[in-house]
Amino acid sequence: MSRVVAETDSPPPPSSFIETMPFHELRQAADHGSIQGGVASPTLGQLLKRVGDVRKEESGDETPVHERVIDLGDSNPEHQSLPFVLSFNNLTYSVKVRRKITDSLLFRRRNPRTKVLLNDISGEAREGEILAVLGASGSGKSTLIDALANRIAKGSLKGSITLNGEALESRLLKVISAYVMQDDLLFPMLTVEETLMFAAEFRLPRTLSKSKKKARVNALIEQLGLVNAAKTIIGDEGHRGVSGGERRRVSIGIDIIHDPILLFLDEPTSGLDSTSAFMVVKVLQRIAQSGSIVIMSVHQPSYRILGLLDRLIFLSRGQTVYSGSPMNLPLFFSEFGHPIPDTENRTEFALDLIRELEGSAGGTKSLVEFNKSWQLTKQSKNKNQNQNLEIEREGLSLKEAISASISRGKLVSGATDEYNSSSSSMVPTFANPFWVEMAVLNKRSVTNSRRMPELFGIRLGAVLVTGFILATMFWQLDNSPKGVQERLGFFAFAMSTTFYTCADALPVFLQERYIFMRETAYNAYRRSSYVLSHSIVALPALIFLSLAFAATTFFAVGLDGGLSGFFFYFLIIFASFWAGSSFVTFLSGVVPHVMLGYTIVVAILAYFLLFSGFFINRDRIPPYWIWFHYISLVKYPYEGVLQNEFSDPTKCFVRGVQMFDNTPLGEVPYATKVKVLQSLSSSLGVNITPSTCVTTGADVLRQQGITELSKWNCLVVTVAWGFFFRILFYICLLLSSKNKRR
Numbered sequence: 001m002s003r004v005v006a007e008t009d010s011p012p013p014p015s016s017f018i019e020t021m022p023f024h025e026l027r028q029a030a031d032h033g034s035i036q037g038g039v040a041s042p043t044l045g046q047l048l049k050r051v052g053d054v055r056k057e058e059s060g061d062e063t064p065v066h067e068r069v070i071d072l073g074d075s076n077p078e079h080q081s082l083p084f085v086l087s088f089n090n091l092t093y094s095v096k097v098r099r100k101i102t103d104s105l106l107f108r109r110r111n112p113r114t115k116v117l118l119n120d121i122s123g124e125a126r127e128g129e130i131l132a133v134l135g136a137s138g139s140g141k142s143t144l145i146d147a148l149a150n151r152i153a154k155g156s157l158k159g160s161i162t163l164n165g166e167a168l169e170s171r172l173l174k175v176i177s178a179y180v181m182q183d184d185l186l187f188p189m190l191t192v193e194e195t196l197m198f199a200a201e202f203r204l205p206r207t208l209s210k211s212k213k214k215a216r217v218n219a220l221i222e223q224l225g226l227v228n229a230a231k232t233i234i235g236d237e238g239h240r241g242v243s244g245g246e247r248r249r250v251s252i253g254i255d256i257i258h259d260p261i262l263l264f265l266d267e268p269t270s271g272l273d274s275t276s277a278f279m280v281v282k283v284l285q286r287i288a289q290s291g292s293i294v295i296m297s298v299h300q301p302s303y304r305i306l307g308l309l310d311r312l313i314f315l316s317r318g319q320t321v322y323s324g325s326p327m328n329l330p331l332f333f334s335e336f337g338h339p340i341p342d343t344e345n346r347t348e349f350a351l352d353l354i355r356e357l358e359g360s361a362g363g364t365k366s367l368v369e370f371n372k373s374w375q376l377t378k379q380s381k382n383k384n385q386n387q388n389l390e391i392e393r394e395g396l397s398l399k400e401a402i403s404a405s406i407s408r409g410k411l412v413s414g415a416t417d418e419y420n421s422s423s424s425s426m427v428p429t430f431a432n433p434f435w436v437e438m439a440v441l442n443k444r445s446v447t448n449s450r451r452m453p454e455l456f457g458i459r460l461g462a463v464l465v466t467g468f469i470l471a472t473m474f475w476q477l478d479n480s481p482k483g484v485q486e487r488l489g490f491f492a493f494a495m496s497t498t499f500y501t502c503a504d505a506l507p508v509f510l511q512e513r514y515i516f517m518r519e520t521a522y523n524a525y526r527r528s529s530y531v532l533s534h535s536i537v538a539l540p541a542l543i544f545l546s547l548a549f550a551a552t553t554f555f556a557v558g559l560d561g562g563l564s565g566f567f568f569y570f571l572i573i574f575a576s577f578w579a580g581s582s583f584v585t586f587l588s589g590v591v592p593h594v595m596l597g598y599t600i601v602v603a604i605l606a607y608f609l610l611f612s613g614f615f616i617n618r619d620r621i622p623p624y625w626i627w628f629h630y631i632s633l634v635k636y637p638y639e640g641v642l643q644n645e646f647s648d649p650t651k652c653f654v655r656g657v658q659m660f661d662n663t664p665l666g667e668v669p670y671a672t673k674v675k676v677l678q679s680l681s682s683s684l685g686v687n688i689t690p691s692t693c694v695t696t697g698a699d700v701l702r703q704q705g706i707t708e709l710s711k712w713n714c715l716v717v718t719v720a721w722g723f724f725f726r727i728l729f730y731i732c733l734l735l736s737s738k739n740k741r742r
Contacts, residue, residue: 083127084164084261084401086293091147091159093118117143119318121159125293127261129310130284133297134347136355139315141297142182142266148295149179149264151521163262166398171429174523176402177262178255182270184247185515186254187444188236189451192229192246196220196253201440202524203258205431220257224249224283233451245276249283255522256287258431261405263287265296274302281305291405303345312347316354316364321371324378336370430523434532437525441533449537456541459504463545466497467552476558481661484653484700487645490557492614495637498549498573499605502580505538506597509588516733531730538581546574560645568644568711575718576637580605582725583633589732608632613639618705633721639706640714646697647711653700656690 094114117140125131133141147157150173161168186195200213208216221230226249234250235241242250248268256263268284269277281301285308288294301309306326314322322332329346333339333353340349357364430437449456474490477483509516520527550570559565584601591597609615611625612634621629629635646653657673660666665673674690681688688694701707709717 084293084405085124085126086148086161086163086262086295087124087165088148088161089122089159091118091121091144091157091161092116093143093147093152093157095156117318118147118157121147121313121315121318121320123311123313123320123323125295125311127291127293128288130281130288130294130296130308131311131313132301132309133295133313133315134299134301134351135315136351136358137299138317140318141299141315143318144313144315145264145266145295145297149173149177149262151179164398164401173262174521175429176260177264178258178260178522179518180252180255180263180265180268181514181518182266182268183514184251185518186234186247186250187448187515188234188239188241189448190444191231191233192226192242192250193217193221193231194447195234195250196257198440198444199254199257199524201432202437202519203431205428206433206436216257220253223286224253225279226250226253243276245272245279248272248276248280252280252283256292259290259292261292261402263292263294265294267297267299269298269301269305274304278302278304278308281308284308300351301347306345306347314350314354316358316367319364319368321354321364321367322350323371323375332371332374335374336367430526432525434526434529437529438533438536441525441530442537445533445537455504459501459541460545460548462501463549464552466501467549470494470497471553471556474553474557476556479651479653481654481658481695484695485662487557487559488614488642488704490553491638491641491645492609492612492634494549494553494573495576495634495641496605496609496612498576498637499580499583499608499633500602501545502577502584503598503601503605505581505584506588506601507594509534509585510592510594510597513588513592520733527733528730531726531733534585535582535726539578542577542581543574546570546577549573560648560651565644568715569641572637572640572644572711572715572718575715575722576633578722579633579637579718579725582722582729586725586729586732589729589736605634608634611635613705617703633718636709636714636717636721639709640711640718642704642706643701643711643714646700648697651697652693652695653697654693654695656688656692656694659694 094116096113097115121140121144123131133144135141143152146152148161150161150168150170190198196217197214200217204213204216221227226246229242229246233239233241234247241247252265252268263284265284268280272280284294284296288310298305309326312322312324312326312329313320322329324332326346329350330340333350338353340346354364354367357367432440470490470493474486477486477490516530519525520530547570550566550573553559554566554569559569561568587597587601591600607628609632611621611628611632613629618626618629654661657670657677660668660673660676665676668676677688677690
């Protein structure tokens with residue numbers, strides 16, 4: 001073992017990348033000053049001096065107390081202790097396909113109802129190596145990666161997948177593995193360093209100090225080659241940010257921040273130039289050498305990338321046409337009768353030949369059969385070696401391998417050396433408790449919102465403009481019958497507007513949907529933490545918008561109630577914003593498309609307004625539609641503000657001759673109205689003068705059918721609707737974000 005002594009006044013590296021780096025790479029890294037992770041970048045002379053100090057120690061010299069030994073590992077793979085081996089045998093996966101109704105019966109019989117995407121795939125991947133899955137588009141590369149990463153629903157996949165001979169539990173796999181999707185799903189307004197830091201706070205345990213997490217991020221930035229881009233935002237179409245290759249390396253970084261044992265990647269070089277693609281695979285090689293198993297799909301690797309790969313699996317229409325080392329490709333195809341020219345890229349030749357065979361009458365059947373016989377011949381030649389390897393694997397349990405990996409410095413989402421009888425109990429399901437997850441999620445959301453203030457500014461502007469228009473249209477309403485009708489119209493429009501302005505919450509989750517699915521698929525945080533954080537972060541903006549709308553309209557319209565009335569008016573508007581935001585958030589979890597979501601939101605809110613009781617009283621609604629009246633979100637805030645406005649028993653809204661307003665007698669002269677009023681008084685036996693109060697606020701409420709709930713009950717019901725839709729949003733996330741194929 002090579003050993004290096006580092007001084008304790010610098011914290012030790014937070015990962016095992018440096019600890020397992022072969023000495024020749026360590027020497028090269030020292031030449032460029034690239035060893036970081038909490039330790040000051042040493043020069044080559046300092047590094048060699050430390051190696052010399054260790055050799056003195058091994059020869060009998062005493063080591064000073066202020067120095068610490070860091071194990072760099074052994075560069076000889078045969079001497080590495082307790083390696084991981086991921087084996088998969090006879091993987092078969094098929095899906096149902098839809099066929100046209102116009103297809104003939106003969107066509108239906110010749111074409112089965114299912115399509116086989118994986119057909120009896122077997123192989124293995126080892127610690128310290130990169131296994132690459134190659135093939136043309138539609139060959140089953142991504143499907144095989146998904147199968148190995150447990151991204152196919154249980155029961156759909158046939159075959160076995162084992163790690164060190166033991167079946168992998170779903171819970172354990174989520175903790176010790178990571179999956180890098182083909183698309184770079186990142187928050188555009190966060191910098192590279194912030195993106196990785198948030199990933200560290202999610203995936204690394206809270207027992208690690210802030211400085212150690214920061215050191216881990218710095219070491220990872222150095223390893224990914226992102227030092228110059230650390231302070232640059234990710235960027236999107238409207239904001240210039242990092243390059244495509246840097247984005248891809250950041251995507252890899254957020255998934256390996258916890259130093260996973262298994263790393264799956266779906267075409268990590270897709271869309272990159274040859275240099276960027278080579279740098280990405282070079283990073284993956286370092287990750288593998290740190291003690292991980294790296295499995296990736298790649299479409300067509302270059303010659304340089306091929307030199308970094310350890311094992312290859314070529315697929316054609318779900319079948320294996322080659323499995324083995326890249327070095328054996330020339331021999332394989334030479335024995336098949338198609339030797340690879342020295343001037344051609346091996347993988348390009350292989351893929352071209354596979355495509356040519358796929359277009360022939362017999363397809364790739366001959367190549368598939370030849371691969372099976374070739375593999376059997378190869379295994380018989382290496383029978384003794386394979387027996388020794390099997391003996392070594394039998395003595396290596398998964399629990400011992402994970403324990404050894406943790407002791408070597410693997411972070412693995414807060415795993416410890418203390419474990420129980422099962423290997424899955426060695427690591428927690430989540431690295432942090434839910435309140436820590438909420439705090440990190442809140443911080444990330446606030447950071448994103450602060451970087452894009454125009455989003456809240458536009459929403460605030462819309463609320464202020466709407467409030468200004470309503471204030472000027474309904475300026476200082478009087479207490480006449482027309483004033484009553486105008487108040488009813490103002491309240492109906494104001495309450496429905498608060499719900500319509502919440503529609504901007506629809507794209508918020510839709511933009512984060514796939515980031516959320518990627519992060520929760522491998523237990524970065526709980527879904528409940530996300531829902532609670534999403535709700536808490538929305539509250540300050542809703543409070544500010546409610547106060548702005550209430551202050552703009554209450555006093556300008558001349559609503560009743562004074563300060564207490566204004567306070568309730570503000571609360572009911574806030575409750576409406578809360579319920580509307582929760583409702584739209586729930587729909588965003590159900591509907592995956594923005595335009596479809598807007599259409600549904602506008603339609604449903606229109607129905608809510610229709611059945612709220614403004615256009616038609618409750619007692620006039622047909623019995624078969626009355627249920628919609630009670631689930632209308634607009635009903636309860638509308639009734640609440642009406643009771644807040646018309647609850648004063650001393651306030652009169654219709655006096656004497658005003659009772660003829662809004663009737664055919666409303667246009668006759670005043671004197672005629674007085675005579676009609678006198679005649680009506682004598683007929684009824686009640687003295688009704690022009691100043692007699694005929695209709696109070698309570699009468700208005702009875703006319704509108706608002707007699708069931710008090711205004712405070714309406715407020716409570718509105719708030720409860722908000723919580724109800726948040727719970728539905730959580731259930732929707734549980735059911736629809738499994739991130740697995742069916």
